[in-house]
Amino acid sequence: MVTRSWLFDAMIYMYALSLLFYFSDFANASRSAKRMGTGLLLFVWVLQTAYLAISLYGHLTEWAFVRSDVLFMFSWLIVTISLIVNRFFRIELFVFFVNVLGFAILALNIFGNPYVVPIKSDWDINDELLFIHISLAIGSYAAFSIAAIFSGMYIFLHARLKSKNFSQAVMRLPSLEKIEHYTYLSVIIGGPLLLMALSLGVVWVVLEGNRNLLYDPKVINSFFVLAAYAFYLFQHKSMRISGNKLAVWNLAAFCIVVLNFVVSNLVSDFHGWIWS
Structure with a gap:
């Protein structure tokens, strides 16, 4: 059928x-x-x-x-x-x-x-799979970027409050509690999106029949990204750790995202199209 x-x-x-x-x-x-x-x-x-x-x-x-x-x-x-x-x-x-x-x-x-x-007559069915994979991955990167911005805001506000520097910029920011909640919410969205994007990527590799692609630098680094944010969620939910340390860890996790997007794409065998 x-x-x-x-x-x-x-x-x-x-x-x-x-x-x-x-x-x-x-x-x-x-x-x-x-x-x-x-x-x-x-x-x-x-x-x-x-x-x-x-x-x-x-x-x-x-x-x-x-x-x-x-x-x-x-x-x-x-x-x-x-x-x-x-x-x-x-x-x-x-x-x-x-x-x-x-x-x-x-x-x-x-x-x-x-x-x-496929919906488009000039597409192969695997092109449609890649489209969904890429859209989920972009969504996860957007969520992680927002989380990183909130973490930067948290660190800035925490430092100003600690030094009792109540400037106009400080007064216009949300509370530390709200910023931490928004960061957490962004990671909650980005983590599952990345996990689903990776699962579709694995499906694409299986359909291509070249399992060596699973050892591509970008694929491996993407799992490190997922692990970094999974540990952030674990710390937030199960460990008594300060909001400032969580914000620093979240920024460190985002550095892995940037590394994944920039460096891995330059040496990846099949993700180099992003820079072409």
Whole structure:
């Protein structure tokens, strides 16, 4: 069954948005974020169920399922289990990570399916996968940039308050508590976006059939970026550490982002197009 990819693109973006809300619920125990994440994931499940039913009906006369059906059923089962767990248990982090796996499997199924036709006629289906991968990565870099700006504001304001230098610029800034909250919120958005972008990047490498690309400097450094921000979130949630030290760590993590964007792109085998 030949299908235009716009339906799957919508499914992928809704899936990604639901994961953002789920992670926000884990980080802040927000009931509204959990409801939004559950609602979006339920809608993804409905779309998956409808497509799977139509696809399986078309294969009733065949002896075995094709690979795309198996992968789609696996992704559908992961979403189903996560919805059940989310309904009866409070294991938000489990739901988030199991759905990151489901997200990657869904992408592998969609973009590895020869019957899925790209929206643009002059595109290859892998071009569409790269477009989604890049859009998620850019979103994560934007969120990390905002977090770095807030951290710089925090360090500036903390130093001025400590020295009792109450200038006009200091009076116009938000409180330290608000700045720290905005920084944390930005990282909560950027972290999952980068994780999903990396998962799609791995899917692209698998479809390309050249696993040596996983050892590319930019790919390796991207995992260091993810680890740096994961440690920031761990410090914020589980360790008694001052806001000023958290802000310094966040700026250090952003330096790895800059290193990833500038240096890695110059030596990367397949990310050099950014500078061309």
